[in-house]
Amino acid sequence: MKKRPIVAILILLGGLFSPFTLGIVNATTPLSNDQITYTVNNQDIKVINSDGTGAATLMDHTVTPYSAVPQISPDRTKVYYTGGNNGHTYTVNADGTGNTDLGYGAGVASLSPNGSKLVTTVPQQYYNASAPTCCRWLDSIHIENTDGTGGVDIHPTTAGNPADVTWSKDGSSIIFVWKEFNTSGSFDTCYYWIAKINTDGTGFTKLTADNTGQPSGTCGEIQSRAVDPVTGKIAYNVGNSSIRVMNADGSSNSQLYAATGTASTAHPTWSPDGSKVAIAYRGTSGSVYYVGILDSSTGSLSSTIGATSGGANITYLDWASR
Numbered sequence: 001m002k003k004r005p006i007v008a009i010l011i012l013l014g015g016l017f018s019p020f021t022l023g024i025v026n027a028t029t030p031l032s033n034d035q036i037t038y039t040v041n042n043q044d045i046k047v048i049n050s051d052g053t054g055a056a057t058l059m060d061h062t063v064t065p066y067s068a069v070p071q072i073s074p075d076r077t078k079v080y081y082t083g084g085n086n087g088h089t090y091t092v093n094a095d096g097t098g099n100t101d102l103g104y105g106a107g108v109a110s111l112s113p114n115g116s117k118l119v120t121t122v123p124q125q126y127y128n129a130s131a132p133t134c135c136r137w138l139d140s141i142h143i144e145n146t147d148g149t150g151g152v153d154i155h156p157t158t159a160g161n162p163a164d165v166t167w168s169k170d171g172s173s174i175i176f177v178w179k180e181f182n183t184s185g186s187f188d189t190c191y192y193w194i195a196k197i198n199t200d201g202t203g204f205t206k207l208t209a210d211n212t213g214q215p216s217g218t219c220g221e222i223q224s225r226a227v228d229p230v231t232g233k234i235a236y237n238v239g240n241s242s243i244r245v246m247n248a249d250g251s252s253n254s255q256l257y258a259a260t261g262t263a264s265t266a267h268p269t270w271s272p273d274g275s276k277v278a279i280a281y282r283g284t285s286g287s288v289y290y291v292g293i294l295d296s297s298t299g300s301l302s303s304t305i306g307a308t309s310g311g312a313n314i315t316y317l318d319w320a321s322r
Contacts, residue, residue, distance in 0.1 A: 030076035031094050033272040037070035037079060038280070038291055038317040040308060045070045045081055050271070050278070050293060050319075052305035059083070059092055063099060069108050069316040074115040079318075082109060082120075089120055091146075102148060108316075110166040111146070113229070119143050119165045119174055122153065131159035132185030141165055141174055143199060154201035161187070162195075164224055166321070168248060169232030173198045175225055177236075178206065192222035194236055194250075207234070207250035224267040226321035228296075230274035235321075240264045243279060243294070256299040262286055270296070272320035280314045289314040 031037070035054070037047050043061035045068070048054060059067040064083040067090075071080045076094065083090050084101060089109040092099045102118075109120040125140035139161045140153035155162070160180035168175055178195035179187050193206045208222065225236040232248040235256065243265055246253035256277065259265045266280040274296060281292030281304055290304035291314060308314060 029094070031072055031079075032076070033320065036269070036278050036291060036317055036319045037072060038267075038306070039068040039070065039315045041312045042066060042068050042315060045079070046306070048291060048306045050276070050305070052303070055306060058094075058096055059099070064090060070318050071108075071110055072318050072320070073111055074113060080109050080111060080118065089118065108164050108166075112167050113169065113171045116146060117143055117171075118146050119167060121162055121165055125153050126155040128155075128157075128159045132181055134185060135159075135181065139163075141176065141197070143174075154197060154199070156195070156197060156204040158204070160191075166225055166227055168196065169227055169229065171199075173203065175207075175227055175234060177222055177225060194222060194225055194234060194246075205250075207246065208253065224316070226269045226277075228270045228274045229272060229320050230270075233274075235268040235270065235277055237266050237268060237279075240266055243268050243277065243299075245277075245296070256296070257294050257301065260284075265292070267315055267317050268294075269317040269319040269321045276302075276319075278317050278319050280317060282313070287311045291317060 034050050035047050036050060037045060040046055043066050044057060045059040047056050047058050061067055065085055067081055067083040069082040078091050078093055080089060080091050089102045109118055111118055120142050121139045122142045123139050124137035126138045128136055128138055140155045141162050142153050144151040160178055162176045162178060164177040166175050173196045175196050178193045180191040182191050194208045195206045197204045221239055223237050225234055227234055233245055235243060235245045237243055241259045241264055242255055243257040244253060245256045261284045263284050264282040268277050268279050270277055277294040277296050279292045281290045289308045291306040292301055293303045294301055
């Protein structure tokens with residue numbers, strides 16, 4: 001009886017049980033520059049090609065509860081995300097293996113441009129006596145090596161809380177949403193800004209204009225910033241209805257896209273070449289969410305992909321933004 005070469009058998013088995021057959025990410029290669037990660041219903045992390053093909057689950061909530069806020073590593077071999085009942089930062093390989101709780105963090109986590117450091121926020125680590133009596137323990141910006149060493153906390157001296165932290169293009173400063181207290185001692189949407197601070201804790205600067213944090217002078221929650229890996233421009237969302245873009249120093253702030261009717265926008269992320277911005281987009285039906293693809297020059301919505309069903313929402317995208 002002629003023996004079949006063992007290599008041929010392994011190849012056959014590999015074809016029968018390939019990651020694509022099982023509906024997960026390709027186990028042999030990093031995520032491509034065409035793949036976008038995003039969160040569905042604040043509990044599952046998905047990946048999809050920018051043309052709408054290849055949709056797959058990277059992390060399921062049955063493995064890590066409340067998996068959300070994915071961030072692709074610069075070499076695209078890993079995805080960092082927030083998850084678990086403790087809200088820690090986790091990391092998982094691009095094939096869905098090697099899921100690891102890094103043991104810290106409490107919110108959006110972001111990798112430095114060279115992939116050596118991680119920034120996140122930690123709750124109530126900074127005491128500010130000038131804050132309202134109720135809220136003098138404030139969240140801190142936490143920077144740590146990806147191996148868990150060298151952790152430091154920084155915080156602006158002004159009373160307020162940082163959120164949605166990320167890195168500048170050159171890695172020298174942190175870009176984040178900054179929330180200050182209003183005159184009654186609480187947060188509201190008139191006191192939101194995009195701000196930056198150097199990694200050594202100096203140089204705190206508000207990048208959005210006027211005392212409401214809104215270029216138009218009207219109130220609306222600022223959220224989900226993203227930095228273009230090519231130019232360093234910052235995209236951010238205002239009031240779940242408008243995507244704005246500005247230069248790294250806050251100049252040339254302009255509206256890129258505005259939702260109409262009952263549609264909404266959130267969580268922008270830049271493509272690797274900076275030519276496109278992907279957003280979480282809810283259509284006018286109000287119950288179907290998509291990944292929307294915008295032209296970063298014209299703001300035109302060129303396509304909507306990854307439609308959800310049953311009212312499941314899409315949040316926190318990452319393509320190549322820091």
